Amino acid sequence: MRAEQMRMEDETIRLERVSTVYEGERIPAIREVDISVHGGDFVCIVGPNGSGKTTLLETINGILRYTSGHGSVFGMEITSNGSAIRKRIGYVIQNFEIDPLSPFLCKNVVMSGRTGKIGLLRFPEADDWDAVRESMIRVGMERWWSRPIGKLSGGEFQKILIARALAQEPDVYLLDEPYANLDIRSRHEISELLTEIHVAGPTLLMVSHDVSSIPSSCTHIIVMDRGSIVGSGSATEVIESGVIDKALGMRRPNL
Amino acid sequence: MISIPMALLITATLGSVFAGLTCSIAGVFVVRLNMASIGFCMSHAAFAGAAFGVLIEIDPLLTAMLFSSIAAVLLSPVASRAKLSTDVVIGIIFSLMIALAFIFLNLSPGEAASGSALRILWGSIFAVSEFDVLYLAILSVAIISFVILFYKEILSLLFNRKLAEAAGINTYVFMLVIVFMTGLAVSFSLKLVGGLLVYALIINPTSTAYQYFWDFRKIMIFSPLIGVASCIAGFTFSLETDFPIGASIVIVSAALLTVSIVISPKRRTAKGRA
Ligand SMILES: Nc1ncnc2c1ncn2[C@@H]1O[C@H](COP(=O)(O)OP(=O)(O)OP(=O)(O)O)[C@@H](O)[C@H]1O
Ligand SMILES: [Mg+2]
Numbered sequence: 001m002r003a004e005q006m007r008m009e010d011e012t013i014r015l016e017r018v019s020t021v022y023e024g025e026r027i028p029a030i031r032e033v034d035i036s037v038h039g040g041d042f043v044c045i046v047g048p049n050g051s052g053k054t055t056l057l058e059t060i061n062g063i064l065r066y067t068s069g070h071g072s073v074f075g076m077e078i079t080s081n082g083s084a085i086r087k088r089i090g091y092v093i094q095n096f097e098i099d100p101l102s103p104f105l106c107k108n109v110v111m112s113g114r115t116g117k118i119g120l121l122r123f124p125e126a127d128d129w130d131a132v133r134e135s136m137i138r139v140g141m142e143r144w145w146s147r148p149i150g151k152l153s154g155g156e157f158q159k160i161l162i163a164r165a166l167a168q169e170p171d172v173y174l175l176d177e178p179y180a181n182l183d184i185r186s187r188h189e190i191s192e193l194l195t196e197i198h199v200a201g202p203t204l205l206m207v208s209h210d211v212s213s214i215p216s217s218c219t220h221i222i223v224m225d226r227g228s229i230v231g232s233g234s235a236t237e238v239i240e241s242g243v244i245d246k247a248l249g250m251r252r253p254n255l
Numbered sequence: 256m257i258s259i260p261m262a263l264l265i266t267a268t269l270g271s272v273f274a275g276l277t278c279s280i281a282g283v284f285v286v287r288l289n290m291a292s293i294g295f296c297m298s299h300a301a302f303a304g305a306a307f308g309v310l311i312e313i314d315p316l317l318t319a320m321l322f323s324s325i326a327a328v329l330l331s332p333v334a335s336r337a338k339l340s341t342d343v344v345i346g347i348i349f350s351l352m353i354a355l356a357f358i359f360l361n362l363s364p365g366e367a368a369s370g371s372a373l374r375i376l377w378g379s380i381f382a383v384s385e386f387d388v389l390y391l392a393i394l395s396v397a398i399i400s401f402v403i404l405f406y407k408e409i410l411s412l413l414f415n416r417k418l419a420e421a422a423g424i425n426t427y428v429f430m431l432v433i434v435f436m437t438g439l440a441v442s443f444s445l446k447l448v449g450g451l452l453v454y455a456l457i458i459n460p461t462s463t464a465y466q467y468f469w470d471f472r473k474i475m476i477f478s479p480l481i482g483v484a485s486c487i488a489g490f491t492f493s494l495e496t497d498f499p500i501g502a503s504i505v506i507v508s509a510a511l512l513t514v515s516i517v518i519s520p521k522r523r524t525a526k527g528r529a
Contacts, residue, residue, distance in 0.1 A: 052458035063420055072527035096415070100525045103471045104414050112411035116423025121404060150525065168422065 011039040011075075012172060012203045013060055018069035020059045027053040028067065031227040037205065037220075039171075044214045044235070045207045047224030048248055053207040054094055056224070057174045060205070061089045074171070087116040090165030094176035094207070100156060102150040106160050109149050110135055113164035120252045136164035138193060154181035162190065164196075173197065175206040179213050191215040211244055223247050259380075259494070266388055267380035267447075267500070271486035272519040273391035275445035275504075278453065279460035279482025280398050281437040281475060286461050288430070292344040293330045294457055299352035300326035302450025305375045306359035312344040315375055316387065319450075327434045328471045356450065378449030378501030380490070391443045398436055400418055402475060405429070410471055449501030459508035460485055466512075466519035485511060 013179060015035040030052040037043055045053050058064040060073060060080035071078040071086045110132045111124055118124060136142045139159040144152065152160065156240040158181045165173055178194070179187045196219040198204055205233065214221070214235070221238035223231035224247070231243030238244060259267075285294040304322025308315030326348075360372040374382040411419040412429050420426045428432060437457070444453050460482035464474050489504030496503065516522070 006511070025352060061421055063417065081424055083423045085423075089421070091418065091421035093415075093418055093421070101521060102414075103465065103469055103474045105470055108410055109414060112407070112414055112418070113422055115407050115411040115419065118407065120408070124407060150469075164418075178525065254400055 010039045012039045016070045018066045021067045041219045042204045044218045045222045051224040052227040089172045090168040090170035092175040100150040104149045106144045110163045113168040135163040137164045172203045270383045271490045273395045275482035276479045277440035278456040279442040279478045282457040282461035284433045296348045297323040297326045298454040303352040303355040306356040310359040310363045323438040375424030377499040382446040453504045455505040459512045463512045464513045466515040511520040
């Protein structure tokens with residue numbers, strides 16, 4: 001009983017029968033989703049294209065309003081506490097296209113992650129810039145401090161987006177395909193970085209359609225297909241159950 | 256060169272400075288937020304509104320504000336459904352607004368009215384009162400304060416609206432303020448620059464600054480400087496040539512933009528461009 005209560009309190013994300021329908025659509029992009037994520041979990045969300053992974057992340061941080069069910073993050077209802085919740089969530093967005101003439105420098109983009117956290121009518125101070133520098137060092141991008149964002153390669157840009165989330169020093173990370181555009185070495189580095197973050201305490205939710213890229217430190221896996229959760233549990237359970245192979249349409253070679 | 260009373264000269268100069276400043280800062284937002292279509296509609300709605308003011312004989316400033324606000328509400332990105340393509344905007348709204356403006360101007364009776372009608376069309380220093388300059392000055396202070404006080408939020412929003420929202424910024428309110436300020440800048444500058452040309456003053460200076468700078472802070476500083484310089488140069492040019500002031504300002508700013516695109520240091524080093 002007491003133990004149960006403790007668990008409830010340290011539940012970071014809770015969705016109960018949550019569905020999200022995009023404006024103008026009839027079919028929900030995620031349907032009756034139940035999720036319970038505890039502080040410090042490292043959750044990987046896998047599923048084929050269009051299965052609702054991005055929609056799930058954006059429902060959690062409230063950028064998309066869920067249309068039915070109940071959702072809370074940090075014990076606060078999502079829709080009515082959106083910006084308070086979002087200040088504590090770092091988001092690495094998927095498939096971001098950048099205009100090559102975009103007039104922003106890397107340091108400013110990384111700093112922009114802290115905007116909400118710093119708060120209105122306050123200016124970034126020395127500690128904020130330290131956090132920015134530290135984040136850029138952690139993704140190995142410190143030499144591009146004043147580099148125009150439009151001049152980066154796809155992978156470098158992805159690292160800047162990850163640094164942007166790091167600089168926010170959030171309690172929860174939502175990472176949508178963080179390995180997009182990264183080569184094997186960089187994947188490995190970012191995977192280690194995610195493990196470091198996990199060890200330090202924050203909660204991570206990472207989306208991937210590639211099972212082989214799931215970091216070994218991942219504690220839970222959620223498998224999505226056509227907007228529903230078709231499997232979830234501890235990483236080893238889910239991998240052994242074969243539900244991922246089914247959702248992703250992978251066949252064992254018949255020899 | 257026509258001789259102009261000193262007081263009028265001062266009013267017109269100050270008017271040019273503030274119009275250049277407000278419109279070109281609004282332009283930074285309009286360009287970065289892909290609100291070009293909305294800015295375009297608001298400018299021409301303001302023009303139709305000003306023409307309506309001439310018709311019903313009240314200060315065109317008021318009706319310009321009213322019309323551009325209506326356009327803003329109808330088209331606002333805040334309403335998020337306004338994913339209008341430029342073709343649609345130009346095809347329907349632009350032609351509709353110009354048609355309305357011409358009908359209003361055509362209906363306006365009397366000699367005096369046709370004089371003020373022409374001024375609304377391409378702007379005139381004689382149309383600008385001390386009050387207009389005062390409004391523009393107040394708006395300039397408001398816009399500059401907005402940019403300074405909310406610089407980090409603005410940068411974040413202009414980099415990417417979704418990421419700004421995800422970082423906990425209330426982007427809805429910021430968009431609303433930006434759309435509203437753009438409407439005011441357009442309406443207040445209309446008498447000086449003219450309804451057909453005010454949009455150029457929004458787009459040209461910031462597009463010029465874009466050709467040179469990678470750093471958003473420099474865009475934010477140089478766009479208004481270029482806007483003010485275009486207005487002053489245009490004003491001087493119009494005194495020399497006796498061209499309408501609005502046309503002169505637009506010629507100067509378009510020339511600056513063209514030269515800048517040609518010599519752009521940025522384009523030459525940008526990825527994936529020749
Ligand atoms: N803005 C939108 N409006 C309407 N439908 C949308 C929108 N965005 C996504 N959808 C639909 O919602 C469903 C889920 O999309 P979502 O982007 O969440 O998938 P995903 O799992 O992230 O896919 P991917 O692996 O390709 O990124 C899809 O069927 C998609 O077509
Ligand atoms: Mg996705």
